[in-house]
Amino acid sequence: xxxxxxxxxxxxxxxxxxxxxxxxxxxxxxxxxxxxxxxxxxxxxxxxxxxxxxxxxxxxxxxxxxxxxxxxxxxxxxxxxxxxxxxxxxxxxxxxxxxxxxxxxxxxxxxxxxxxxxxxxxxxxxxxxxxxxxxxxxxxxxxxxxxxxxxxxxxxxxxxxxxxxxxxxxxxxxxxxxxxxxxxxxxxxxxxxxxxxxxxxxxxxxxxxxxxxxxxxxxxxxxxxxxxxxxxxxxxxxxxxxxxxxxxxxxxxxxxxxxxxxxxxxxxxxxxxxxxxxxxxxxxxxxxxxxxxxxxxxxxxxxxx
Numbered sequence: 001x002x003x004x005x006x007x008x009x010x011x012x013x014x015x016x017x018x019x020x021x022x023x024x025x026x027x028x029x030x031x032x033x034x035x036x037x038x039x040x041x042x043x044x045x046x047x048x049x050x051x052x053x054x055x056x057x058x059x060x061x062x063x064x065x066x067x068x069x070x071x072x073x074x075x076x077x078x079x080x081x082x083x084x085x086x087x088x089x090x091x092x093x094x095x096x097x098x099x100x101x102x103x104x105x106x107x108x109x110x111x112x113x114x115x116x117x118x119x120x121x122x123x124x125x126x127x128x129x130x131x132x133x134x135x136x137x138x139x140x141x142x143x144x145x146x147x148x149x150x151x152x153x154x155x156x157x158x159x160x161x162x163x164x165x166x167x168x169x170x171x172x173x174x175x176x177x178x179x180x181x182x183x184x185x186x187x188x189x190x191x192x193x194x195x196x197x198x199x200x201x202x203x204x205x206x207x208x209x210x211x212x213x214x215x216x217x218x219x220x221x222x223x224x225x226x227x228x229x230x231x232x233x234x235x236x237x238x239x240x241x242x243x244x245x246x247x248x249x250x251x252x253x254x255x256x257x258x259x260x261x262x263x264x265x266x267x268x269x270x271x272x273x274x275x276x277x278x279x280x281x282x283x284x285x286x287x288x289x290x291x292x293x294x295x296x297x298x299x300x301x302x303x304x305x
Contacts, residue, residue: 189264
C-alpha cells in the first residue's frame, strides 16, 4: 500500500538534485549567491555576538559557508545538504531541510541562501530549524520570492497559449513577503523580520537567461511539469514575446530576482516581549498631543445633535 505524502509535492527533488549536479559539472553560476553571501555577512556584522556552531542549509556551492568562516562571527560551520559527501567529515551532513537530524537546541546560527524556496514542506522545515536552535539562536535566510522571473513566466505563458492550446507550469511559484513573514511566526520564531532586495539583471537574449538558470541548477523541476521537449516554435514565440514586453531602450532584456530575507530568533526569556493589553502608561491622545474623541465621534462633531 502506498501512503500519500503529508504535504503537496510541488518540486521533484530527484530532478532538483540532477539539475544541481549538472550545474556543478558545467561550472556553477554564482553571481546571485555571492551577492547574498556578502549581504548575509553584513547583516551578521550588525549582531553583537559570536556564534560558536552554525549550520548552512541546502545552499548550492560553498559560497555562503566560506563567507561565514571568514566573517569573524562564526566558529564551526556545518554544511547540511543532500548532495554533500558526508562520510568521514563531521562538518558535513547529508540531509534536507525537511528532515533534519539535529537534536533540539544544537545550533547557535542557522543560515540558508537561495534554497528554501524549493522545499515541499516549508512550514515544517522552518519548525525543524527553529527547534534545532539553542534558545536565543538566530535564523537568517534568503529565498527567491515575489516577482522572481515574472518576465519569463509571462513570456512562456503567452507563447504556450498562442501555440500549445494551454499553459504548462515552467517557472516555480514563489511566495510573497507577507506569507513568508506569517510562516516565521507560525514556526515559533521570536522577533521575526522580513525584507526584500530586488535584483534586476539584464541579458542580451532570453536564451542567455536560461543558460544562467541552467548553471544555477534552477531550471524546471516542478513535479507537474510537462515532460515533452520544448518545441522550437514555442521557444521562438517566447523569445519574441519577451523582447516585445521586457526590453529596455538599448534592446537588453530585464530579468527580476526578488531576494526575500528572513530572520528570527529561537525564543528566550531575555528577549523583548510585547506589552500586555491595557498595560500602557500613557494615553495615545496625550502622546500625539490631541484631544481624545469618544468612540464613534468625528472631530468637530457633537455626539448628539
